[in-house]
Amino acid sequence: MTDDSAQPPDDYEPRPQRSALALWSLILGCLFFIPPVGFFALILGIVAIINSSGPDADPRDRARAIAGIVLGAVSLVLTCALIPFIGYMAVQPQLTMAHDAAYVTTCKSNLKQIGLGILMYQADCDYEFPPDLQILHDMGYVRDTSLFVCPSAPADVALDTWDIDGTGSYYYARVIKGKDLKQVVPVIWDRFVHPIGVVNVLYSDGRVLAMMPPEAVAAIEMAAPLYDKEPEMPVTQSEVIPDSGEEE
Numbered sequence: 001m002t003d004d005s006a007q008p009p010d011d012y013e014p015r016p017q018r019s020a021l022a023l024w025s026l027i028l029g030c031l032f033f034i035p036p037v038g039f040f041a042l043i044l045g046i047v048a049i050i051n052s053s054g055p056d057a058d059p060r061d062r063a064r065a066i067a068g069i070v071l072g073a074v075s076l077v078l079t080c081a082l083i084p085f086i087g088y089m090a091v092q093p094q095l096t097m098a099h100d101a102a103y104v105t106t107c108k109s110n111l112k113q114i115g116l117g118i119l120m121y122q123a124d125c126d127y128e129f130p131p132d133l134q135i136l137h138d139m140g141y142v143r144d145t146s147l148f149v150c151p152s153a154p155a156d157v158a159l160d161t162w163d164i165d166g167t168g169s170y171y172y173a174r175v176i177k178g179k180d181l182k183q184v185v186p187v188i189w190d191r192f193v194h195p196i197g198v199v200n201v202l203y204s205d206g207r208v209l210a211m212m213p214p215e216a217v218a219a220i221e222m223a224a225p226l227y228d229k230e231p232e233m234p235v236t237q238s239e240v241i242p243d244s245g246e247e248e
Helices: 020-029 035-051 059-124 134-138 213-226
Strands: 170-172 186-190 199-203 208-211
Touching: 020 035, 020 059, 035 059, 059 134, 059 170, 059 186, 059 199, 059 208, 186 213, 199 213, 208 213
Parallel strands: none
Antiparallel strands: 170 186, 186 199, 199 208
């Protein structure tokens, strides 16, 4: 005698087989913000759709696979969009440093040409130093006024061609008794320290050296007794106090 209770009913339909690939595609797709995971979600979703075409496939697996593919595609799009940005952020410090180094080179070139103007003035004036930078321009020794502006100077520093010494980027320290000068001393230097942390200094023999601020200050202080007045020391741009235009 057979046991009819162990037999399935006539209208029984077997449960569709679930696809683990589709489920994993959905799970990994939910982690689309992690680029490599989104790629795997896309691959698993495509494979799951291919495998879910049989009659025993669960229709919900197809939906899970499609969702995983969509999220995986979103992950790839975000990755493609972020890669250039991440690359730029990685090289941006090096680009900034190269940009600032180019400014230092341009600044040194400016000082060298101003130095040539001073040497020509000395040749015409019994080897005495000019009283100021303004006279170098007025007498034609340095005609290009852009040479008095350092490219690293703050953006709000504007040159007045009638007041080059007061508004230019460089400080000039006039050496008294230049004809009797027996040593090489600083004569012009940056008012502002360059962003990469150096100060360009023009010496009386025409050389221009990029120096660390403490080194430059020490050289200037050593030569201070030879100047006609107390020299102004270079400062960092963060130390510059904006002029409010109000009188105390």
